[in-house]
Amino acid sequence: MMTYPSFHPPIRTLMGPGPSDINPRVLAAMSRPIIGHLDPAFVGMMDQMKVLLQYAFQTENELTLPVSAPGSAGMETCFANLVEPGDEVVVCINGVFGMRMKENVIRCGGTPIVVEEEWGQPVDPQKLENTLASHPDARLVAFVHAETSTGVCSDVKTLTQVAHARNCLVIVDTVTGLGGSEVRVDDWGVDAIYSGTQKCLSCTPGLSPVSFSPRAVERIRNRKHPVQSWFLDLNLIMGYWGSGNAKRAYHHTAPINALYALHETLVLLREEGLEEAWERHRHHHEALKAGLEAMGLSLLVDEPHRLPQLNAVRVPNGVDEAAVRTQLLERYGLEIGAGLGPLAGKIWRIGLMGFGCNQKNVLLCLHALEAVLT
Ligand code: PLP
Numbered sequence: 001m002m003t004y005p006s007f008h009p010p011i012r013t014l015m016g017p018g019p020s021d022i023n024p025r026v027l028a029a030m031s032r033p034i035i036g037h038l039d040p041a042f043v044g045m046m047d048q049m050k051v052l053l054q055y056a057f058q059t060e061n062e063l064t065l066p067v068s069a070p071g072s073a074g075m076e077t078c079f080a081n082l083v084e085p086g087d088e089v090v091v092c093i094n095g096v097f098g099m100r101m102k103e104n105v106i107r108c109g110g111t112p113i114v115v116e117e118e119w120g121q122p123v124d125p126q127k128l129e130n131t132l133a134s135h136p137d138a139r140l141v142a143f144v145h146a147e148t149s150t151g152v153c154s155d156v157k158t159l160t161q162v163a164h165a166r167n168c169l170v171i172v173d174t175v176t177g178l179g180g181s182e183v184r185v186d187d188w189g190v191d192a193i194y195s196g197t198q199k200c201l202s203c204t205p206g207l208s209p210v211s212f213s214p215r216a217v218e219r220i221r222n223r224k225h226p227v228q229s230w231f232l233d234l235n236l237i238m239g240y241w242g243s244g245n246a247k248r249a250y251h252h253t254a255p256i257n258a259l260y261a262l263h264e265t266l267v268l269l270r271e272e273g274l275e276e277a278w279e280r281h282r283h284h285h286e287a288l289k290a291g292l293e294a295m296g297l298s299l300l301v302d303e304p305h306r307l308p309q310l311n312a313v314r315v316p317n318g319v320d321e322a323a324v325r326t327q328l329l330e331r332y333g334l335e336i337g338a339g340l341g342p343l344a345g346k347i348w349r350i351g352l353m354g355f356g357c358n359q360k361n362v363l364l365c366l367h368a369l370e371a372v373l374t
Pocket residue numbers: 017018070071072073075097144146147148149173174175176196205206
């Protein structure tokens with residue numbers, strides 16, 4: 001009979017659009033012994049996790065938890081619970097992930113109204129305002145805070161104010177934002193927000209922290225139609241993630257060891273401090289940018305809208321961008337990302353995310369790129 005060796009991945013430095021490198025403390029937490037997902041010790045850990053996630057999101061929202069599936073499931077959780085058949089939803093598209101939001105609206109039976117931006121530009125609040133003015137029945141506005149496909153950051157606070165002035169709730173994608181740049185759910189008045197664990201939180205992929213405001217919860221509780229997805233129906237998930245001493249009811253088997261990892265990730269974030277983590281991302285981004293510019297390379301996104309954690313770098317004329325990435329991987333074990341959609345072949349995406357956002361990685365990346373390009 002055929003036998004197979006165990007899988008041992010090669011050593012890499014991950015500086016693409018995610019996943020990012022994981023702190024050994026988080027990997028160690030994941031290998032701790034499994035216990036039952038209704039064990040009182042586990043439930044106690046879940047309670048702590050909620051508080052830690054509230055800190056990461058800067059919110060007191062009671063409904064704050066990690067969905068047991070990747071960022072795409074966090075996205076679907078927001079749309080499946082907040083969109084009802086026939087709802088008009090304004091979706092702002094300035095990259096790949098806004099396009100996915102539109103697809104979600106359609107699949108929930110809603111009607112998407114699109115505010116389109118050039119890729120590499122942030123969402124324009126004035127365009128949103130104009131669109132809302134001509135669609136008075138819209139109930140929701142959705143946009144991406146940190147667009148991973150372009151490295152652009154949109155102004156969540158202003159967009160949310162514009163939406164609220166027209167009586168719309170907002171859904172925000174901060175899969176790449178959380179832990180890497182400023183996110184203030186309560187101060188900004190965000191109603192529903194989702195993230196991912198594999199970007200600036202530097203945890204194992206496959207979990208999606210989400211948070212819902214009391215207004216969003218009220219809308220979910222008062223839906224006319226049941227949520228089409230059983231697994232993502234928050235009315236049911238709330239029974240498992242419940243609050244305080246409420247008895248937890250089985251909903252699905254939680255990804256127990258992955259949740260140990262997320263807990264440790266959040267403990268680390270708390271130890272560093274959220275604002276300190278944002279500042280670390282900004283600091284190393286500045287160093288990377290200076291080195292890239294010294295090599296004659298330029299960034300796609302205009303200065304005030306750049307994400308420090310996702311650097312979209314223009315590929316110089318005549319350079320085979322895929323060959324460069326292959327060389328980086330083969331010679332330096334370094335992964336960077338390619339461009340997507342209209343930016344395919346035109347940019348590289350260099351991630352400085354979470355644990356991987358450090359001086360050593362900045363220097364490795366600059367040295368390796370220079371060696372490969374000359
Ligand atoms: N939204 C954004 C902005 C992302 O960058 C990603 C993943 O890269 C997703 C959503 C989807 O997350 P996942 O791949 O974990 O499903």
